[in-house]
Amino acid sequence: xxxxxxLRKTFLPGTTSGRMALCDVSLDLAAGDFVTIIxxxxxxxxxxxxxxxxxxxxxxxxxxxxxxxxxxxxxHGRAPVIxxxxxxxxxxxxxxxxxxxxxxxxxxxxxxxRLARGVAQKDxxxxxxxxxxxxxxxxxxxxxxxxxxxxxxxxALALLMATxxxxxxxxxxxxxxxxxxxxxxxxxxxxxxxxxxxxxxxMMVTHNLRHALAFGNRTVMMHEGEIVLDVGGPERSGMTVAxxxxxxxxTRGERLADDRILLEV
Amino acid sequence: MIxxxxxxxxxxxxxxxxxxxxxxxxxxRVLNFPDLTVDxxxxxxxxxxxxxxxxxxxxxxxxxxxPVLGFVAGATTGVLNTKLKISGLxxxxxxxxxxxxxxxRVMGRANIPLLRSPTxxxxxxxxxxxGSIAALLLFLSCAVAIxxxxxxxxxxxxxxxxxxTGDNEVMIRSLGVNTDSMKIVGLGLSNAxxxxxxxxxxxxQGFADIGMGIGMVVAGLASVxxxxxxFAPTSIGLATFGxxxxxxxxxxxxxxxxxxxxxxxxxxxVTAALxxxxxxxxxxxxxxxxxxxxxxxxxxxxxxxxxxxxxRNH
Numbered sequence: 054x055x056x057x058x059x060l061r062k063t064f065l066p067g068t069t070s071g072r073m074a075l076c077d078v079s080l081d082l083a084a085g086d087f088v089t090i091i092x093x094x095x096x097x098x099x100x101x102x103x104x105x106x107x108x109x110x111x112x113x114x115x116x117x118x119x120x121x122x123x124x125x126x127x128x129h130g131r132a133p134v135i136x137x138x139x140x141x142x143x144x145x146x147x148x149x150x151x152x153x154x155x156x157x158x159x160x161x162x163x164x165x166x167r168l169a170r171g172v173a174q175k176d177x178x179x180x181x182x183x184x185x186x187x188x189x190x191x192x193x194x195x196x197x198x199x200x201x202x203x204x205x206x207x208x209a210l211a212l213l214m215a216t217x218x219x220x221x222x223x224x225x226x227x228x229x230x231x232x233x234x235x236x237x238x239x240x241x242x243x244x245x246x247x248x249x250x251x252x253x254x255x256m257m258v259t260h261n262l263r264h265a266l267a268f269g270n271r272t273v274m275m276h277e278g279e280i281v282l283d284v285g286g287p288e289r290s291g292m293t294v295a296x297x298x299x300x301x302x303x304t305r306g307e308r309l310a311d312d313r314i315l316l317e318v
Numbered sequence: 319m320i321x322x323x324x325x326x327x328x329x330x331x332x333x334x335x336x337x338x339x340x341x342x343x344x345x346x347r348v349l350n351f352p353d354l355t356v357d358x359x360x361x362x363x364x365x366x367x368x369x370x371x372x373x374x375x376x377x378x379x380x381x382x383x384x385p386v387l388g389f390v391a392g393a394t395t396g397v398l399n400t401k402l403k404i405s406g407l408x409x410x411x412x413x414x415x416x417x418x419x420x421x422x423r424v425m426g427r428a429n430i431p432l433l434r435s436p437t438x439x440x441x442x443x444x445x446x447x448x449g450s451i452a453a454l455l456l457f458l459s460c461a462v463a464i465x466x467x468x469x470x471x472x473x474x475x476x477x478x479x480x481x482x483t484g485d486n487e488v489m490i491r492s493l494g495v496n497t498d499s500m501k502i503v504g505l506g507l508s509n510a511x512x513x514x515x516x517x518x519x520x521x522x523q524g525f526a527d528i529g530m531g532i533g534m535v536v537a538g539l540a541s542v543x544x545x546x547x548x549f550a551p552t553s554i555g556l557a558t559f560g561x562x563x564x565x566x567x568x569x570x571x572x573x574x575x576x577x578x579x580x581x582x583x584x585x586x587x588v589t590a591a592l593x594x595x596x597x598x599x600x601x602x603x604x605x606x607x608x609x610x611x612x613x614x615x616x617x618x619x620x621x622x623x624x625x626x627x628x629x630r631n632h
Contacts, residue, residue, distance in 0.1 A: 106492070132494025139488070147485040158478050163494035171478040
């Protein structure tokens with residue numbers, strides 16, 4: 054479903070602050086794979102997700118999603134195949150617009166915007182049913198501006214928006230990190246439910262090693278712009294957070310000064 | 319005594335400038351883009367219409383050409399900003415400055431009188447509408463029609479994407495919208511309205527002048543702000559109504575300021591001051607709140623230290 058081949062990206066090349074953020078990253082995802090991505094700060098997790106989303110062009114390598122080479126496409130050109138949820142709940146929704154308007158825009162992801170009514174009457178019924186999945190009562194607040202919602206509600210809405218039109222690949226960039234632990238748990242549970250319901254292929258960045266093992270079917274660890282660990286299947290199902298750290302140290306042959314960052318809960 | 323005719327004049331002006339205010343609303347409020355092209359595209363519309371009318375073109379057709387060129391002017395600012403990565407403010411200033419030369423070229427001189435020429439107003443009189451209400455009728459129907467079309471447009475799929483571009487660019491790009499195109503089209507549409515307003519104002523006041531755009535963006539902003547303050551808009555329809563009503567209120571305010579003895583040349587500083595006060599409201603409120611908090615904190619500290627002294631004395 055997703056083929057990432059030899060991706061390289063250097064920010065500010067040729068300057069003293071130049072830094073290789075991705076060095077030769079290759080990753081294959083089968084349809085239905087749910088990969089969690091971990092690593093310390095600056096390991097390249099978010100850079101990898103942004104490269105796949107097309108926020109910036111990569112220096113080298115190819116990105117193929119569902120058989121289509123999207124490497125040369127700009128961010129908005131990749132939207133037909135990619136759904137995204139950001140860390141900041143404010144970033145995934147338009148606060149001044151209503152819940153139904155936000156959903157309507159998401160329902161047309163990757164399509165040409167016409168001069169037809171943005172929210173048609175028949176959409177509303179579908180939106181209501183879909184919002185009811187959240188159990189937050191948002192289905193009765195279709196016309197409310199999104200800025201009235203809490204961070205957790207906005208993130209739940211952002212998740213619905215990213216999946217309302219089934220994407221070939223769903224990118225989640227620490228989408229529960231900015232929420233309080235309880236809300237984060239709810240958002241992750243909702244993520245799991247939506248992913249299973251639609252049978253989505255997912256890349257999820259997280260700082261939380263427990264979440265990395267609890268969700269998805271595969272875990273990838275990054276360090277200094279490279280993938281240093283890739284576990285899945287039975288090997289992963291028996292793993293604990295301690296095992297994961299152990300494997301990381303074994304691979305790198307060095308102790309991490311910032312274990313604490315990795316273990317952050 | 320204020321004559322009814324003079325008040326009617328202020329109402330007519332408010333309505334004809336309301337078309338410009340709707341354009342300013344589209345950039346400042348919807349796109350969240352501070353567009354200064356307006357000061358150039360307003361006289362552009364006036365210049366084009368006046369020149370065409372003087373060349374014998376039908377006034378209705380001449381008026382219809384103005385928004386087309388206004389669109390081009392706005393789109394130019396959009397291209398400078400999105401494709402050439404020039405900041406929004408500077409892009410608008412560059413287009414506005416260039417338009418000064420363009421407008422002079424179009425007119426051939428600094429002023430074109432239209433007093434003896436046919437205009438859209440004489441066309442209306444030709445249709446049997448009494449001259450005394452022709453302007454009011456035309457400008458009112460024009461402002462209302464444009465407001466309604468704009469409302470409907472902002473609720474289309476395209477309109478939603480345009481609004482989202484002003485609200486949250488990251489999100490709408492992730493949903494597959496080319497935000498560069500949105501800004502270019504949005505700026506174009508805004509300046510089309512501004513130029514249309516300029517074309518009508520020229521025919522209403524009986525001349526096009528190279529300096530008639532000076533301070534126009536601030537006047538438009540004042541109208542939008544006044545409208546927002548009066549109606550605290552919760553919907554698109556109310557917000558555009560606010561821009562139209564704000565324009566009328568603004569022209570009445572100008573009218574009364576003149577009656578109070580302000581020189582016409584002083585009006586720009588009065589308008590600028592009005593906009594400064596309206597825009598700085600939140601900042602001043604925050605600053606005064608911060609001062610209070612600091613004062614309260616300082617007070618608390620003083621109390622604490624005096625308690626310490628007491629404790630030591632014990």
